[in-house]
Amino acid sequence: MNKEGNYCFKITDFEKQNFKTQQKINNVDFNIEGLISGNYWINAFRGKKNIDINLRIEYKRKFLCSRCLEKFVEERNIYRKVEAVENVNVSLPFEGQKINEEEDENLIYFDGETINLYNILKDLIVLDEEMKLLCSEQCRGLCPVCGINLNKNQCCCTVEKSSKNPFDILATLDDK
Ligand SMILES: [Zn+2]
Numbered sequence: 001m002n003k004e005g006n007y008c009f010k011i012t013d014f015e016k017q018n019f020k021t022q023q024k025i026n027n028v029d030f031n032i033e034g035l036i037s038g039n040y041w042i043n044a045f046r047g048k049k050n051i052d053i054n055l056r057i058e059y060k061r062k063f064l065c066s067r068c069l070e071k072f073v074e075e076r077n078i079y080r081k082v083e084a085v086e087n088v089n090v091s092l093p094f095e096g097q098k099i100n101e102e103e104d105e106n107l108i109y110f111d112g113e114t115i116n117l118y119n120i121l122k123d124l125i126v127l128d129e130e131m132k133l134l135c136s137e138q139c140r141g142l143c144p145v146c147g148i149n150l151n152k153n154q155c156c157c158t159v160e161k162s163s164k165n166p167f168d169i170l171a172t173l174d175d176k
């Protein structure tokens with residue numbers, strides 16, 4: 001299986017002014033947990049020594065809600081400007097690979113005829129998960145006492161639940 005088919009470009013493609021393309025992101029190629037499908041768009045400008053690549057990634061992925069721990073599907077967008085520089089130094093890592101952490105994370109190298117965006121695409125999608133995601137802004141999360149999912153069930157635990165209206169308790173007392 002060729003993992004890099006849709007992610008490699010000929011440098012000569014970028015010779016054209018304002019090179020644009022849309023490509024599929026195949027979940028099998030990326031092996032990222034929960035990734036369902038996606039597309040990415042390139043809008044590239046060739047400079048003298050470098051290529052400016054405007055990347056837009058749109059993908060669907062199953063995430064875990066950080067409050068109620070339920071899985072949910074969300075469509076997300078990433079925009080990133082990447083600069084590709086010709087690799088003139090032999091000691092640099094191989095083509096398309098992200099260079100070490102102290103250097104600009106939006107800088108990638110290409111070598112010779114082709115440029116490979118596989119690694120940068122994968123990095124961007126993987127890093128996108130690190131932010132806390134919620135299934136909904138109104139997610140009530142789990143009861144801190146019994147652990148029940150408060151979006152689906154109610155429990156009788158006596159701790160004050162921040163998301164619950166305190167007047168509910170008064171109302172039940174009035175009934176007695
Ligand atoms: Zn949730």
Ligand SMILES: [Zn+2]
Nearest residue numbers: 143146155157
């Ligand atoms: Zn409870």
